[in-house]
Amino acid sequence: MDLKLEAIVLPVSDVDRAKDFYDRLGFRLDVDQTFSDDYRLVHFTPPGSGCSILFGNGMTSAEPGSAQGLYLIVPDIEQARAEIGGRGVEVSEAFHDEGGVLFHGHEGGTVTHRGTGQKRLDGPHPERATYCSYASFTDPDGNGWVLQEITERFPGR
Known part of the structure; x- marks a missing residue:
């Protein structure tokens, strides 16, 4: 099903x-x-x-702004940032994780997820590896959106 x-x-x-x-x-x-x-x-x-x-x-009944981690998938992180910014929406600079994994904690800094430290670094992933570059923005209430660059889907997707 x-x-x-x-x-x-x-x-x-x-x-x-x-x-x-x-x-x-x-x-x-x-x-x-x-x-x-x-x-x-x-x-x-x-x-x-x-x-x-x-x-x-x-x-x-949820508090306004409490929805976080809403992902929008884009083929080009810089193009998406430019288009969204051109629409008058404040969007973060591109960022990636030091280890190249799915980044958790989009607000920045270093976080631990399942025992794995992650560190947010400025700019898109240096190799522009699929699933590895991000940017973020919020709506007027603070609901948090994440742009994620995916250029090639993993098998099975």
Whole structure:
């Protein structure tokens, strides 16, 4: 049986502000419907994505800004940074992990994950190895997005 991730609910404090942000980011608006005074659904899909985001009034009890580590996969980290920055969104400089593994702790510094120390280094991975270069940004509420450069998928993907 196939299981496909279809949508992620984002906790936001101001629906119209979030709607403006994701529209400016270039996400496609699929639905904006008010069902009652306390229930409004806004549905966006990132370009090329099979998974969408949902937010609105009455959608979640999670604290605004508490969604972190939301990955957007891009073929070229520098091009993605330039395009997103050109849309008026503050995006970090590219970074990579000293050991070339999936970086955890996108806020910077050194972290330990399963006993493996990781150190965030400035710039894209020096060899531009697939899965190894990142950049990050947040929406107006602080929900955290990570751009990850993938040029070639691992087998089985």
